[in-house]
Amino acid sequence: MDFGLGEGSERLRAETRAFLDEVLTDEILEECHRSGVNHHPRFSKAVSERGWLALGWPVEEGGQGRSPLEVLAHAEELQRRNAPTYGIGTTMMVSHVIALLGTEELKQRIIPRALAAEIVIALGFTEPENGSDAAAAATRAVRDGDGWTITGSKMFTTNAHIADYVFLLARTDPDVPKHRGLTTFLVPMDQPGVEIQEVRTLSGERTNITFYNDVRVGDDLRIGEVDGGWKVMGAALSREHANGFVGEQQRLLADLVAWAREAVGEDGRPRIGDPAVAERIGRSRADIEVSLLLQRRSVWLQSEGLDVRGKGSMAKLFSTERLERQAAAVLELVGADALRSRGEPSAVRGGGFEYAVRHAKGTTIYAGTSEIQRDIIAQHALSLPRPL
Ligand SMILES: Cc1cc2nc3c(=O)[nH]c(=O)nc-3n(C[C@H](O)[C@H](O)[C@H](O)COP(=O)(O)OP(=O)(O)OC[C@H]3O[C@@H](n4cnc5c(N)ncnc54)[C@H](O)[C@@H]3O)c2cc1C
Known part of the structure; x- marks a missing residue:
């Protein structure tokens, strides 16, 4: 029985170690520790330039077509060295969902910028009253002409303060069983009605509470079917x-x-x-x-x-x-x-x-x-x- 990850994985592990020796400086680690933010633009850019943001994606979609065990060896090294990957991780997780379920237009708009480490996407699932039971989300999205109006709040929206978008789980139909009335959106953070408040955890990690006060989102930023948000969440969380x-x-x-x-x-x-x-x-x-x-x-x-x-x-x-x-x-x-x-x-x-x-x-x-x-x-x- 072989419990190793294989030759290709160990080669990639060695390459990752050499990369981290060069790029993950004490200065970057200190900045992340001081700010409590598990994301660093210079580090993310360097990972992107190596083509390592989407290691496991097919080559024709901008990835490297690496096997799951190679991806794992790479991830093990990043974590062992405390590399700031949370922002990269959430951005690529949502990009993967867009690649699977987004419209062609949304794919063109988001994925190239995610692969170039030019944007950050945060996750907006948890709410002040609903965390473990994400399907009980109460943040409302109501049809408004050719778009939607979002009202509500999300708790622990980590990296929202540096994010271009929040991948938001919202209630679009309150009159059906909870899993069937949800829809997901990519909410641009730089717009009126969005408010971000800092929250510090016991260990000094910076996260946020985010408020959405009549925030307008175009229907082109919806991911998946209307009221089909739980299926989209399944695609997102399957990567955990x-x-x-x-x-x-x-x-x-x-x-x-x-x-x-x-x-x-x-x-x-x-x-x-x-x-x-x-x-x-x-x-x-x-x-x-x-x-x-x-x-x-x-x-x-x-x-x-x-x-x-x-x-x-x-x-x-x-x-x-x-x-x-x-x-x-x-x-x-x-x-x-x-x-x-x-x-x-x-x-x-x-x-x-x-x-x-x-x-x-x-x-x-x-x-x-x-x-x-x-x-x-x-x-x-x-x-x-x-x-x-
Ligand atoms: C540092 C940090 C960063 C985070 N970042 C993000 C983020 O970026 N985006 C995001 O959306 N969320 C984020 N979260 C939220 C995180 O996913 C939730 O905190 C977690 O899912 C728990 O939800 P809750 O805090 O509302 O606790 P609750 O769900 O209210 O749970 C309270 C307690 O009850 C227990 N409990 C709840 N339901 C059950 C059950 N069915 N059976 C047994 N016990 C139960 C829980 O285990 C817990 O002990 C973050 C949290 C932290 C602490």
Whole structure:
């Protein structure tokens, strides 16, 4: 049995590493950390110039026709190095949906600019009152001549403040069962009636609440059928199957090992020889192996056209909950020194340990909370009934 990703994937992984060594500078990482924004225009442009924004797309559509396992090896490296890819990721996810379900005109208008890293598209699904249950969206889109008028608000519209468009899920028919009355639009952000308010998370990530006060959107910016928005959402979210956070686990372990090599215990011996440290390193390494395998299995199943339902959820659930647990355990192991934050000259490993504890919490929420992942696993992997 071969658990590797294959020769082509490892070649691309090596190319990605060399690219990141050159392009992903400390200055870019520092800017992203300071702003809390997981997007950097110069970095995105460099990825675009390598032709890596749509690695898995067919060549004739502007991609490189790479296999899902090659795409995964590339993504694993980006995440391990903390590359700012959230803006790229959401933009290309929506571009993929447009390629599948958009009109010819919309494809011509959006996709070339997305592939050139000239535009950012944010996701507007979650609302103040509806998150996990995205189909309960209450933001209204009402027919208005040859277009639509949008009224409502969206919560956690990450990158909306730098976005050209928000991919918005709106209610077009309130009188039918909730999944059947939704439509998706590409809402231009630079227009009257759009209001953006900053929201900071526990770990300092910048996200936003966005308000739409009688915002006009042309019918040419609708994606998919009127009241067919749930089908469009299916196409969008089907790409979240490889949503593990193994790269974050790998960075935490690398930091722990580096700390243990430098730090000296009260007995004057290096902490790397401390059995408690060795145990934590061993547990962490085993967790990473399982996370990697769960994620790779999910991508492989999908690439073979096999039933993947519930498998991506396992990868997401396991990697994020283990990250959360490891971060807390490492903080306890390193002790009070680990509580000093980034920016303080005496902070251990640049404040990375206490940051990991705060950041890990968010990973168990976005792209579907742990409870939702457990529901999905129960339904699809164990064939249990859907919760009421
Ligand atoms: C940093 C960050 C960035 C984000 N970026 C975006 C973005 O760009 N675009 C976007 O649209 N959204 C984004 N989100 C929103 C994210 O997807 C939601 O927070 C998430 O889906 C949960 O929704 P909620 O916060 O409304 O919680 P709720 O759905 O209100 O859930 C509250 C609690 O109830 C639990 N719960 C809910 N339903 C069930 C159920 N059926 N069974 C068991 N337990 C349940 C949840 O697990 C949770 O613990 C982001 C969130 C964060 C934190």
